[in-house]
Amino acid sequence: MKIFAGWSGRVQYRCLLAVLGAVCGLCMAILPADRATAQPEGAFLSRFDGGGPLPDGWRISHFAVSASHYRSIWTRRSVIRSGTEGGPLELWLRPAPPEAQKDFLGGEVQRRRRTHYGHYEVEMTAAPGDGVISSFFTYTGPYFGDPHDEIDFEFLGRDTTKVWINRFAKGEKLPGRWIDLGFDAAAGPHLYAFDWLPDRLVWYADGREIHRIEAPEHAIPDIPGRIYINIWTGGTGQAQWSGIAGPDTRSVARYNCISYRPPGTDAPMCSDRKKSPRDQDD
Template sequence: MTGSGHISAFSARRAALFALLSGAFLACLALLVSPPPVPEMKSSAIPPPLRADRQVEPSFVHHFGRKHDEATWFKSDFYYPNSGHPAWQADLIHFKKNRVELEVRRRKVAYKNIAGAEYQRRGFYHYGRYEVVMRAAPGSGTVSAMFTHTHGQFGDPHDEIDIEFLGKDLTKMHANYFTNGREHGGIYIPLGFDASKEVHLYAFEWEPGAIRWYVDDRLVHTATPADMAIPQAPGRLMVHLWSGTRDQFNWHGEPTFRNGARARFYCLSYQAAGDDTEQCSDSYTPRKYRR
């Protein structure tokens, strides 16, 4: 082989080595600048209905305490991709002597920057009276809530009825409802107190033609079909605490809450329409839950 042949062979080997190294470098660079793939939410993480035919559950009253009952309650431990909600994490649900405390933290979970807590009653619930004894979480950016809900995520229409407390102004209760994906919009009800500093009883009554919201058994707002169609689909019943993405800041406030802020829930009850069963209000007194 001539000298020029040696040079050509060397150049070819050098070019091949350069291409190999360049490819490896570019692959490593891509890993550094590209976000990791987002894992899909496992379908098994979504609580199944207690009955496959979505038959509504009977009336109940539940006084929260030290124990978690897996048969009737579900700890959310997942996140919905492409949602403004945080990652729900079961370790942020804390059981105390006479209550359950839900916590919200600045915690990185996949691409989510906030972790919150959601506690669901298994099964489906329909017309009747819903009561909760609670104390909202303090701090701008928090959302403390009790609500009924179903959604396309579960293969159902999006119907929802809310009692919420927004951290930017805890002297108001935010009432809202959705019917088949359509939102009524915010209803802000003055309380006369800070919902993060006192324990109170909140309720709504759901009928085919009306929703009525109460604070300490005082009627504070009524919605009728003249406002917007009333939800009709049975839904899940849950309490949760969360903070959203930038798109929600104007609604719930800039997230300046203390890391680890908590909402306290003492009692939750559902009295089906036509029943006369025990409710949270039967044993509630303002003094009962003071420190």
């Protein structure tokens, strides 16, 4: 099936054939399927505010999903690298041309390899605007030969003084929760983190614990997944949750740094505030 053909009158894109009914179903199509037995990668620190090309280990999503609950198409031109040192990576949401058959163009970047238990950090500025969602999360699902497992930070642009935290485990969408941050996540960069361990999940904002769940009272995702960041907007089915973006909505989420380290390791993290912004991927 052809979608948003004709920006130049010639270019055509094919939509993803299999669609999941969850936020991160968008993430499936870029990488070839693999199994949870694949060896997860080790610690890494990626600074996005150093200018130049995208750091090693990341790739940009470029596809569309036909499901009506997504009003956005992922495009490479919605992922903007700063041309100078110190500028963050920008993910844009903007109106799509009429031939796109979707209302908006959005941006998404994904980690090439899986990660598993450990400590995750992102330094980012959330995107404002009714109906706008910007995020930091881990995901795997049926496209990769797995049940749907996911751990989320999702910022709803209609109220960026809060964050929505959520998880999926073995394909089950588990109850999410609104957390008051005590600041405006769209006003500037803040550090968000979570600890993912076999017996617990703990979310943090600027080093402060904001929510915790523990096994066996709560299900904990246990399948290695990939890290994603994105900006998008949903359809009428998400209206009660995120609001609805107006036709002229434009917004941007900014990312300075993402880092990960497995349990029991000592490796540089975004929270170390390294003076050199150069990427330090292993």
